[in-house]
Amino acid sequence: MNKRARIADVAALAGVSTATVSRTLSAPEKVGESTRKKVLDAVKETGYRINGAARDLRQKRARSILILAPNLANTFFSRIFAAIQDEAAAAGLTVQISDSRIGRDKLATLGHDGRADGIMLLDASLDPALVNGWRLPVAQLCEWNDLYQAPGIVIDNPAAVHLAVAHLAGLKHTHLGHVEGPPDNVLAISRREAFHAASAERSIRTSILKGDFTMRSGADAARRWAELEDRPSGVFCASDECALGFISECIRLGFDVPSDVSVVGFDDIEFADRFIPALTTIRQPREAIGREGAELLIGMLRNDNPQQGSLRKIDADLVVRASSGPAPTARPDFV
Amino acid sequence: MNKRARIADVAALAGVSTATVSRTLSAPEKVGESTRKKVLDAVKETGYRINGAARDLRQKRARSILILAPNLANTFFSRIFAAIQDEAAAAGLTVQISDSRIGRDKLATLGHDGRADGIMLLDASLDPALVNGWRLPVAQLCEWNDLYQAPGIVIDNPAAVHLAVAHLAGLKHTHLGHVEGPPDNVLAISRREAFHAASAERSIRTSILKGDFTMRSGADAARRWAELEDRPSGVFCASDECALGFISECIRLGFDVPSDVSVVGFDDIEFADRFIPALTTIRQPREAIGREGAELLIGMLRNDNPQQGSLRKIDADLVVRASSGPAPTARPDFV
DNA sequence: CTGAAAGCGCTTACAG
DNA sequence: CTGAAAGCGCTTACAG
Incomplete structure (x- = not known):
């Protein structure tokens, strides 16, 4: 085993042509039994392995x-x-x-x-x-x-966003925020448009907060949300990372999730269900x-x-966890 | 532009040999200026691009x-x-x-x-x-x-583990737990051994909890930890995922982190600093x-x-965050 | 069932 | 500076 064996080495050892070696390896049924055995023995002895690069070039493909x-x-x-x-x-x-x-x-x-x-x-x-x-x-x-x-x-982004908005609407939120993704991203555009459409269907007021899918942008959005005079009580984030950043910063600012603000993400990344509160989100399969x-x-x-x-x-599904709850005015203790 | 041009097409169009085309592309200084221009024009006209697979086979490399x-x-x-x-x-x-x-x-x-x-x-x-x-x-x-x-x-696993143990020792923890990784994994073995060595140096008692790096195993370990009669007040987990699972489950069981138990992870994954409490951990660069x-x-x-x-x-560093704190008996309010 | 020969699309001594 | 020719290591009609 000094050098890698080539097909010619195997052919020489077996006393056949390279064509026969090739056939033995790729289409054994085309080769006579005794020939096949000779070739296979030679393959074993030489430790021959096919050179994929050469085969690929010949076959004009790359596998x-x-x-x-x-x-x-x-x-x-x-x-x-x-x-x-x-x-x-x-x-x-x-x-x-x-x-x-x-x-x-x-x-x-x-x-x-x-x-x-x-x-x-x-x-x-x-x-x-x-x-x-x-x-x-x-x-x-x-x-x-x-x-x-x-x-x-692709996943059905509009349908998924409708699930998120319907979920928040069902919790009696009447003013929803959306932390959007980067303005030129097709997913961000699709989700924002669906957010507006789904909210309009239900006569829900909307506010848009800039974002770019990242945790940092979620945290930034939370600070801007906190400064709003008229804060949406439910926020749909265009990604989970963004949602986790948003929630973290809300908590740091002294707000409670979900009693002060319900948050819904998008993606269902690994940590969505381990975060505290566990994140309500759209699960991308x-x-x-x-x-x-x-x-x-x-x-x-x-x-x-x-x-x-x-x-x-x-289809993408909605996974309801702890980060979303009834809108403040809809909570029993406020009735 | 119907078929992909080959080097022979370019050579024919430029009125030179394929060798010259090849040289023009890979070592232009070896080719006369006027020839080079002819070749380059032909390359442009044919839309020729080198076939990497063929070049690689000839050069016996794969890039x-x-x-x-x-x-x-x-x-x-x-x-x-x-x-x-x-x-x-x-x-x-x-x-x-x-x-x-x-x-x-x-x-x-x-x-x-x-x-x-x-x-x-x-x-x-x-x-x-x-x-x-x-x-x-x-x-x-x-x-x-x-x-x-x-x-x-590789990272210096023993040195990193010593940092973690020293940190917990500095917080006056005198009994440490370690949620280990899979028993046959070299990282898990190295970290466990270092955990024992670093603890022994400081006369710290140790307990081992089984794990396999996953969040689920961390949560399982937390349940076993909770059932212990003599619970370590500081727990070093062999991975961040494990640590996050451990903390989540502790919180679910009604314990507080870090006042009931300090937790240190290993890796510094994306969410370590966004988790609540933010995770003290070893940062792998x-x-x-x-x-x-x-x-x-x-x-x-x-x-x-x-x-x-x-x-x-x-080297890997220790990043101190919120999941580790003074040992219960060392906290001021207990003095 | 098997072999001789061509060829995948390049590069590179070698010669001039 | 340039070309003819060999060759990277295979596969595959073609012929027998």
Whole structure:
């Protein structure tokens, strides 16, 4: 075992051609039994392992998919990535990950250099010309951009927001706040619009507080909320991190959650149910999102027909926990 | 732009050989100015992009590193992965990720199929024969196994644990509990041993509670802690998740943290400082861990000399927050 | 059932 | 400075 054996070494040892070795390994039924045995013995003796890079070049494929996400450090993605990797591994594909905020040139290269078969895109903020210029199947996940000619898996954000608003309305809140996400993010826009629509349906007053999905922005929003003369008694945050930041800061400012303010988040991240108070939130089924996204992309690789642009929606549920309760004026002890 | 252009297409259009096209792209100074211009024009016109897979096969490298971790869904890893990807991208390398708990055959293949140049290993529980059989540079990260012939970057676990114990000792706790990690995990073993050593130095009594790093195990440990007749007043948990689970359950059982029990975690995950009470913990510099790990592995790829087995230790700090306080008998109101 | 030969798309001594 | 040719390590029609 000094050097890695190549297929020619195995062929020489077995006294056959490289073609026969190749067939023995990839389609054993096409090879005679005694030949097969000779080859397999030679494989064992040499410790031969197929060189995937060479096979892939010959077959013009990479056996690999690339995940492109706007922030790999975001813990929201980790379970999704894990599910994608599970599905991909089951299909014999490796998984590459890259931050989508690398330079434009690098991004363009990714779709052209033969080292990935398909792209799982979790970022809707890339230039559509760039994305549509990739010569590979692309599947969108979580975020979407109507200008991308690519199908995708997303959760039904408007429906989920309606659940959150209906929950707070059912608790007799008549003035709701919304800590929104970054103004140019498709998820943030969708959730804010749905918040307004769902509130309007119920004649609920609304106030918007700026945010950007982060805990820090949630804490900042809490300070601005506290300074309001007319404070909404229920606040729907565009993300859980934001909601946890909001609650933490409220508590630090001397308010109680939920008796002073009910808070509902979005995502159901790991700590949502361990936070005190445990967070009422919209549960995003991240495992299912990752799995279905991977299935979609893998299906596209197989059929080679990128069914342009159709988005499949997955339902997200409301999980009621301790951070939301009756509106102050609706509480029994105030009656 | 119907088909992807190959280097031969560019050469034909420019009226030169493929060798010249290749040189123009990879070592322009070796090509005459007018030739270079012709080639570059042809590249532009054809939209040619180098096929990385073909180049890599020819050069016998993959321009890619593989991260192997025991659980991709673990949020502790996300920032480390992000840092590795940053460093790798800067070095022109792509990053693959895989769960290390895929089958043994698949694992063995990874180190042999020419699709990765090096492996970043975050799992010390793999068979050393397997790991040492890889024909690639391997760098260990976070976890380590002395039987692996590979250098690595780890934090100084014993020193970190001493900080935690010294902190609790300084608060006059004379009986400490430790919720340990999984019994066969190298980090868990190292932390438990250091816990015993640091406690013994200070003549502190100790109690061990079983755990496995998870929140659930922390909550379970809290229930067992509550049933103890002689309860330690300070508890050091082997991970933050465990500590958060422990605290949550304590609160649910009617205990106060830190007045009934001080809790110290390990990791400093995202929510440690937002939890209520904010968690006193050992901060693992995850960005630095990822960055230095990547630098180590990339350096090994460059030099091609796997400096077998030396582990570099990074310091971890104690971050004091609200979950730890004076031992009950030491509190002023008891004096 | 098996082999000779071409070829995946590049790079790189070698020669001039 | 440039080109012809070999070769990275495989797979796959094609022919027998």
